[in-house]
Amino acid sequence: MPEELSELAESGPVKATVADSTSYSKKLPIPQMLVRDGFITDEDVEKIYRHSERSGLSFIKIVLNFGYISRKNYERSLNNAGYAFEEIREQPYDKEILDQVDLKFADEHLALPLRKENGKIVTIMADPSDQLFIDFVKLTFDCDPEIIVASDLDITWLSHKLIGIPYVKSAVFELLNRDAESSALVTFTNSQLIFIFATIAIIATFLVLSFTLTAIVINVIISSVFLVAITFKLFLALVGSRFELHQQVTKEEVKNVKDDQLPIYTIHLPVYKEDKLIKKLIWNLQSIDYPREQLDIKLLIEEDDDKTLNAVRNLDFPAIFEVIVVPYHMPKTKPKACNYGLHFSRGKFLTIYDAEDIPDTDQLKKVVRMFEKLPSNYICIQCALNYFNRNENFLTRMFTLEYSYWFDYMLPGLDTLDIPIPLGGTSNHFKLDNLTELGGWDPFNVTEDADLGVRAYAKGYKIAIVNSTTYEEANNEPFNWIRQRSRWIKGYMQTYLVHMRNPIKLWQKVGWQGFLGFNFFIGATPVTFLLYPFLLSVFIAYLVFDLKSIRLLFPDWVLFMSIFNLLIGNILMIYVNMMAVFKRRYYELILFAIANPVYWLMHSIAAYKGLYQLVIKPFYWEKTNHGLSKVNNSANAVK
């Protein structure tokens, strides 16, 4: 800290809570003050103004959100200059005044007029020298402002809370209003309920009439589905494994990307009570190889999440993201937060990362290059996900095996065969315009990513896979794992129910390949997990006790098919997992693939929990706790 500043700091802040604009105008403007205090240089100021002209963002917005100065230093500098920051959350406000302010404008300037008092407009501002906003207040309300200096985070919090309601309503109901059939607000439609109960009734009737025959028919159907699914999965994995033979975007191509031609890239970081991860998050974002000014990073914080907001406030170093506070509205889900963030996004492309994610440093450039190479109907690119804490415990190893297989083999396989790709939770990069056109994410769906993938295909768009990886934190705690997995499986059930409301229409939209793929990957996944313990018990009972009744229900052909499925199916799935980690050169994990049958039993527990929740509380978002890993991520993610 410069010497004069420290002297001033010792003398304490001047108590001037509310002041008119003329008293502030006598003081040094904030940019010059920051230069004087040595926090930024004159070149920085010029750069910031140029950035401001291009983007429409205010000086203060850029200074605080693009890594120029930390909030603590800014507050210190203002305090030393005689400004005092006030707590503003409980400030009274006048709705009529607020109605005349656009949230985006207020957000860009980190300022908000609250009420009329003593013939002046009480205005909260992070930068009391922002002449544009002062002029706006004067012009709009025909009187001078009375400025309250406040923390930009508090202003953001209050402005989104007070005038963000139309945006949050839009975030929740936009898809429902535009395309009600694609919304998961209704979990089961009437026709689906009739179908489900009619099927149960028919099966029950047949079981009463001829128990053995009906059981055999059911066995045949289950075995056939399993057989086709296993063969199809192996085929897909082999198709997908060919993917490693060529790189979609080479290092050379990335090298040739010109920084000054790169578009603005929005990154959404939806977080909820992730205060422990904020420092890591900054570290990870700093490593992204993309011009900082072209990044539009939004940290989406829920209104009631003071923990994360305070963690941002207490950062000792400059932040490189912008905070967006999502006003309270049910359902409290990640897609709702992302939809809300869409209103404030400025990028040509948009992606989502979780707070603990470590994307490959060149990921954004690769995606930009990939979009350039692809036809215009490709609106999304999915990157592979993997884990940095893979060797932490049994669970993280199994999770790594699973993800390596899913993202390195299955998704490329689906991509090659032109089958709808259930997008992964993060690192899916969209063209922002097309995403908006699709209506964003479904806030009522707890696997909104998978749903969006199918929805995009149904509209005739395509999704591609790129050779870039984002390293995440694998869940290392069993109960936390089951919570997360139950949400995923519930989401798959929701997505299946939504898109199968009219199967013929879906078939027409995505073609037979897409239809079958959808049924096998979205529909069959929860079903297999639900059936797995049951079938395993039957097999064990058959092996150990050789029960005659089992023989009765499994005639020769069915028994043969079932045993083939169970043994060969298990081996093949284990093998495909091994292939995936072999490809990633995680040789130490290969033998863990053998433990997959045990891991699948955990999936079954999660599947039953997911099914229960689908009926009882379909929109409930089972929060996954992050930051539990003791592994230092940065050391592990290097690949």
Add this chain to the structure above:
Amino acid sequence: MRQSKTIFLVCLALLLAVYYLFIGLHLAKLGYFNKEELFFIEKAKIVFEGQGNRLKVMGLTSPLLPFYGNFIFTLIGYSVAPIMASAIGTAGLFYIICRTIVKHTQDEFYVLAVLAIFLFHPGMLAAGCSGKSTYMVLIFFYLFFLNIFKFYNSNTTFHISIASICLVVLIFCDYKFVWLTLFFIPLVLSIALNTLNLGEKESIFRLYISFNNPSLRRKLISKSLAIFIILFLLPLSSVLIYKVLNLTHANDLDYFIESPYSNWNVLAEKIDYSTLQDEVVHRLPEVSIMISARVLIFFPVILLAIYLYRENTYQVLTLLTPFLFIEFLKIKYPKIFIAQQYYLPFLILSLLCVATKVRTIRNEAIFKISIALFFSVTIFAGYYMLRSSGITEERNFIAALIDKKVLDDQQETQSVAAYINSLPPTSKVLLDDAIAYPIASFVADIRSLTLPYQAEYLSAIEAPQKYDRYVLVANSKNEASSYTELNQKYVTLYRLGNSNVSLRKVHETTNWVLYQIL
């Protein structure tokens, strides 16, 4: 590959399939049948028409995949199914090899040279026309090595896992190929060692450095283990699972390789060997070390293959593994003759090397002359090999093909089957298909037989009068009579134990007697 090339190859392959089919059917008309096809015909009839524990037959008949390979053609007819499968399969192999060639060269000479091998080499003719499962062995042997070679170049999981899948299929085409895994162990270590990031180039020093550095040692071991697992987990676990299935369904882990009810080879090999030992002109079986020499004599083209890869250590080591494998077979199974099924892979391997290396040849004219020369010698040597084979069936095939003279026709078994077919529909016949499967394969209605796969078979042996009207017994002249319960001793014992029931000979041939139970 251009589309016209593909069409050209498909047309050639189709013509080749027709060629094989024509010869196969012609040989069948002459009376040539082999044990494997008759065995499969009988088992297919049981699976589709039988009554009893068909699951056991369906799942434990060995070799499993060639058996299933015949299934699709049984729609056309049980007896033509194996011939069709082998004809189409061998033509498919031709297509696969040629596809590799056209990916590497535009010169059609090589396609025509391969076509000549497929048209005239007696081993390939046997694979295509005999109805045996050799075609499937050759296809997956070729694909296995092709993908291993590709893996050396690309170092990708895709190729190594495809190689592994091919090995699984190969083992289920012929279980003895499981021993091939044994000779890949040093190769895997060598691959892992070579892919370590070390400055030293010499293998022995690389090994020294790796073993004396804990980190490198760990890396080397985990990588070797990983490659070994990726390559062999699938085959080995499939075998293990199959053995468990054998245990649960037949109370014997090795049922599929040791039971004559499951595998036609069990008795065929024993009988072939013992018959030859009893002959007046005593023949020595192949001696272990001489097997490799026989390979070089009968398939000199393998020398050309090794020459082509002389500068690639892995590939040469890989080419040597089948030599070790075939030598091992002789040591492991000393009392059998090595069938041409184990020699032909050398020819296929040579074609693979030619196909993948053709692009790098500098002096093409000399190379083409060498190819023509080596191929001609190989074809000629092939005829000599089959004529001098210790295996009756192989001599039989070449005699039928060249001399149109079937040495061991199935007229006798057909006559017994014809008699059974002429019996009234309600008359059931007790028959042991461990040795009598050729007769069962010619029987029109498999349900008219009481066979060992049925639960009542053991009771029927004890008291045939309660279940059957007839019983088929192996004569004392039958060379396999000691491998069945239903032989002349059975007749004597039965007569002693059942004085109130008598057996009447109704049909007799050199090897078989059909008794009516009165």
